[in-house]
Amino acid sequence: SLAEAHVVGDLVGLAARIDYLIARAGVAVEHAKAARDAARGQAVARKQELVAEAEQIAEESTQWKAAGDRLRAILDEWKTIKGVDRKTDEQLWRRFAKARDTFSRRRGSHFADLDRQRSTAKARKQELVEEAEALSESDDWGPTAGRFKDLMLEWKAAGRAPKDADDALWQRFRAAQDRFFARRSAVFDERDAEFA
Structure with a gap:
């Protein structure tokens, strides 16, 4: 420079x-x-x-x-x-x-929304279980068996509840249903034996 x-x-x-x-x-x-x-x-x-x-x-x-x-x-x-x-x-x-x-x-x-739906389903299934438990002691075999069939359809239509609640409610529902049908079978078996 x-x-x-x-x-x-x-x-x-x-x-x-x-x-x-x-x-x-x-x-x-x-x-x-x-x-x-x-x-x-x-x-x-x-x-x-x-x-x-x-x-x-x-x-x-x-x-x-x-x-x-x-x-x-x-x-x-x-x-x-x-x-x-x-x-x-x-x-x-x-x-x-x-x-x-x-x-x-x-x-x-x-x-x-899913929680709300599950909560609603849980409440509905609780009602169904209570009705099934009340029906389990019925001696009106025909109408009660029909109502159990309807309850099963309503159960399926109710949707899913939270997993743990759904399982517990299902066990109660099945137990009530089994109790009714076991009693009905015993009465029918006794009647069949009497007819024989």
């Missing part, structure tokens, strides 16, 4: 070499900038794909376990993607968070 350097050597060659290196450095800087921009573009594109997938899951999926697992996998991948500018990243994150919240609300609502 000195206008008149008092040195010995090939100053013209040195100046040419410096100009060459500066030009190469400029090209390298442009390549690095282009590579960084391409990587940023790929990172933004990938996060946009993840957000779109999360939004689709949030609106459409009813496979609650698989969809929840996929949203967690998306979050894990999200954390590994670097190089997105802050503003774009925050916008995409808000969309992703909204999709997760939507999914969580839908899933919560689904399971709350």
